[in-house]
Amino acid sequence: MSNFFDTPIEYLKGVGPAKADVLRKELNIHTYGDMLSHYPFRYVDKTRFYKIREVTPELPYIQFKAKLVDKGVVGERQGKRLVATFRDDTGQMELVWFQGLRWIDKMLIPGADYVVFGKPNYYGSKANIVHPEIELLKDHRDELATSLQPVYNTTEKLRSFFLDSKGIMKVQRQLLSAAYADIRENLPLQVIEKYKMLSRKDALMQIHFPADARMLQRAEARLKFEELFLIQYKLLRNQKERKLKSKGFMLPRVGTHFNAFYKEKLPFELTDAQKRVLREIRQDTVTGFQMNRLLQGDVGSGKTIVALLTMLLANDNGFQACLMAPTEILARQHFDSLTELLEGLPANIRLLTGSSRSKHRRELQEQLADGSVDILVGTHALIEDAVKFKNLGMVVIDEQHRFGVEQRAKLWKKNINPPHVLVMTATPIPRTLAMTLYGDLDISVIDELPKGRKPIQTIHQYDSQRLRLFKFLSEEIGKGRQVYIVYPLIKESEKLDLKDLEDGYESIVRAFPRPEYQVSVVHGQMKAADKDIEMKQFVEGKTHIMVATTVIEVGVNVPNASVMVIENAERFGLSQLHQLRGRVGRGAEQSYCVLMSSHKLSSDAKVRIETMVRTNNGFEIAEIDLQLRGPGDLQGTQQSGVLDLHLADLAKDQRILQEARACVQELIEDDVNLDKPENLPLKNYLKSTAKRSYNWERIS
Ligand code: ADP
Numbered sequence: 001m002s003n004f005f006d007t008p009i010e011y012l013k014g015v016g017p018a019k020a021d022v023l024r025k026e027l028n029i030h031t032y033g034d035m036l037s038h039y040p041f042r043y044v045d046k047t048r049f050y051k052i053r054e055v056t057p058e059l060p061y062i063q064f065k066a067k068l069v070d071k072g073v074v075g076e077r078q079g080k081r082l083v084a085t086f087r088d089d090t091g092q093m094e095l096v097w098f099q100g101l102r103w104i105d106k107m108l109i110p111g112a113d114y115v116v117f118g119k120p121n122y123y124g125s126k127a128n129i130v131h132p133e134i135e136l137l138k139d140h141r142d143e144l145a146t147s148l149q150p151v152y153n154t155t156e157k158l159r160s161f162f163l164d165s166k167g168i169m170k171v172q173r174q175l176l177s178a179a180y181a182d183i184r185e186n187l188p189l190q191v192i193e194k195y196k197m198l199s200r201k202d203a204l205m206q207i208h209f210p211a212d213a214r215m216l217q218r219a220e221a222r223l224k225f226e227e228l229f230l231i232q233y234k235l236l237r238n239q240k241e242r243k244l245k246s247k248g249f250m251l252p253r254v255g256t257h258f259n260a261f262y263k264e265k266l267p268f269e270l271t272d273a274q275k276r277v278l279r280e281i282r283q284d285t286v287t288g289f290q291m292n293r294l295l296q297g298d299v300g301s302g303k304t305i306v307a308l309l310t311m312l313l314a315n316d317n318g319f320q321a322c323l324m325a326p327t328e329i330l331a332r333q334h335f336d337s338l339t340e341l342l343e344g345l346p347a348n349i350r351l352l353t354g355s356s357r358s359k360h361r362r363e364l365q366e367q368l369a370d371g372s373v374d375i376l377v378g379t380h381a382l383i384e385d386a387v388k389f390k391n392l393g394m395v396v397i398d399e400q401h402r403f404g405v406e407q408r409a410k411l412w413k414k415n416i417n418p419p420h421v422l423v424m425t426a427t428p429i430p431r432t433l434a435m436t437l438y439g440d441l442d443i444s445v446i447d448e449l450p451k452g453r454k455p456i457q458t459i460h461q462y463d464s465q466r467l468r469l470f471k472f473l474s475e476e477i478g479k480g481r482q483v484y485i486v487y488p489l490i491k492e493s494e495k496l497d498l499k500d501l502e503d504g505y506e507s508i509v510r511a512f513p514r515p516e517y518q519v520s521v522v523h524g525q526m527k528a529a530d531k532d533i534e535m536k537q538f539v540e541g542k543t544h545i546m547v548a549t550t551v552i553e554v555g556v557n558v559p560n561a562s563v564m565v566i567e568n569a570e571r572f573g574l575s576q577l578h579q580l581r582g583r584v585g586r587g588a589e590q591s592y593c594v595l596m597s598s599h600k601l602s603s604d605a606k607v608r609i610e611t612m613v614r615t616n617n618g619f620e621i622a623e624i625d626l627q628l629r630g631p632g633d634l635q636g637t638q639q640s641g642v643l644d645l646h647l648a649d650l651a652k653d654q655r656i657l658q659e660a661r662a663c664v665q666e667l668i669e670d671d672v673n674l675d676k677p678e679n680l681p682l683k684n685y686l687k688s689t690a691k692r693s694y695n696w697e698r699i700s
């Protein structure tokens, strides 16, 4: 019965086509297997009945017994609702429905006794329950009630098909009693034994119907492990396969391009970390297989020069290279700084962005096709099918998280063999996340800043201390430095934000009057050309202050800027704050980051600001970000689909992830194709789920 889990859910006793249809539409549950992995999202003590007097809005799900004393539909249109009052011997409470009014109204019999189950909310200062589950007391059977009864996510639609949490519980019970004997193990036996884990069938049984808290915990641990194990297996197997299969171009020669730059032009000595990463890249590119490497380095750690040297290495071996950046500003800036670095050298470097003119494009296309362009810098305009290289051998992607997987995959097809890929990210990613999101990439880390940098000092100030801030800024400007002042820009309220920025701009111009001071301004609603002009003025030191929204977040490099003021700092996420701070501290001067905020701070905002004040270490900040926000919100995770985890939480389950990955590594070393008898359960399981799983190929 290998396909038991693929059985359509409608074949289960008590489900049938109509319920199956809503389950598919509402919860994406198609099969027995899908149903079993619709895990409870919490458990409640169903052996306990509360008294109405005891019920407070702070309580989680609860149940009580009470009599229906009154009911009626009130309100109009959106506000239309059914309100029913229930009473027991300690007090009374209102239950409210906004949907399915007619149907529920019919069920409610005044004077009858009910069992009510739900999550109390605030209603003014009192408690009420919106959309509770109710059942006539005379129909209530509680012989199955346990202290850990599952509560399932459901929807109003499902409820009207009798699939409220309790209805789903019944389906699960039915399914488990039918399926239990057929649930096969999918992990290798030695792994189960090593970690003394529950078998798969017991874990599934216990997660839905735990015998006690300890069993529940073991069930969760087992299923989390399984989830992470399967992901890691797919990632690491892919990596191994790709290493063995995808032929890569050989770049054995360090020739004139590389050497001329390294010996004559390199303006500083590379840090040990930069040298190490270059060695890693060189090793990758002489194996005959395609390189897929993630380069992580904190802001300012000097990734650009590594990218350049890598591209020159490709040039030396007769290949073209490209560098792709997420925004026009950044692409341009890379182009400008690389052009400057390469001045006097024969490398032909060109720029292509969305706003490149068609004449320029045509000319460029020709030069790309005849091989006379060595390095092409650009935005995702590079990916377009019309852009054809003669011989693309190296692709560098900056700020990788801004590109989707598909976009990246297109680059692979730009040559007979896939070009080598170096993906750079300036937002350090916590280890566990990197292992999962980029588990099939090799990872290099630049964990050292260039010598002579003074750590940026970060200060938190309240809005009321603005005069002090202005005094400080004028002192810095007096020393010849430049200043950024950044305002938040959140899409939903762009207008409001723009107003903040405009008001801020005006007060700054008042405090820093012309002609003594010059102020630039850049925001998302400006034309690209105007942005460029303003930006350029600041880069060239013609203006002292740059007032901007977060468009300057990524990569902008003005070494003479020594102060970053972030307005409404409480509205920014940690990684964004860190990115912004990274715009200063790029020269030899002492730099500062000033976080301005109101006095009203949420506890998370406090942690973010305190973290920024305490540390400059991007990896540490990334870990805290992960703890605060959970992986779902971190950059890059949404696009990947890799984090479609039911149970495991990358912030909390780091240990399990590490164990799972270590097990998989051993397994892959030992038996990559799962031919040994002890690995057969896994092999069979993967086969049976293959058609449902993601396309794991070419995720980089
Ligand atoms: P990021 O890693 O954030 O992209 P960049 O590549 O923009 O950082 O480098 C930041 C600054 O540090 C640049 O001005 C660059 O020229 C400089 N830099 C890079 N490597 C070194 C080094 N080894 N020694 C001194 N300065 C360096």
Ligand code: MG
Pocket: 303, 304, 398, 426, 555
């Ligand atoms: Mg950079």
